[in-house]
């Protein structure tokens with residue numbers, strides 16, 4: 647049985663992490679604050695990662711994952 651939480655990225659509700667440029671990103675899917683929260687949002691207003699959809703492998707062409 648699928649619940650709604652299954653569609654959310656596991657990073658939802660967690661603290662932000664930062665990329666190598668120091669920009670806040672989701673600790674799980676590594677999408678930027680602007681991507682998961684919307685443009686113009688500030689980390690100041692969003693101490694935790696807002697709920698957002700789980701990343702889809704099909705659309706992660708922009709994501710580079712270091713080994």
Ligand SMILES: [Zn+2]
Nearest residue numbers: 655657672675
């Ligand atoms: Zn995420």
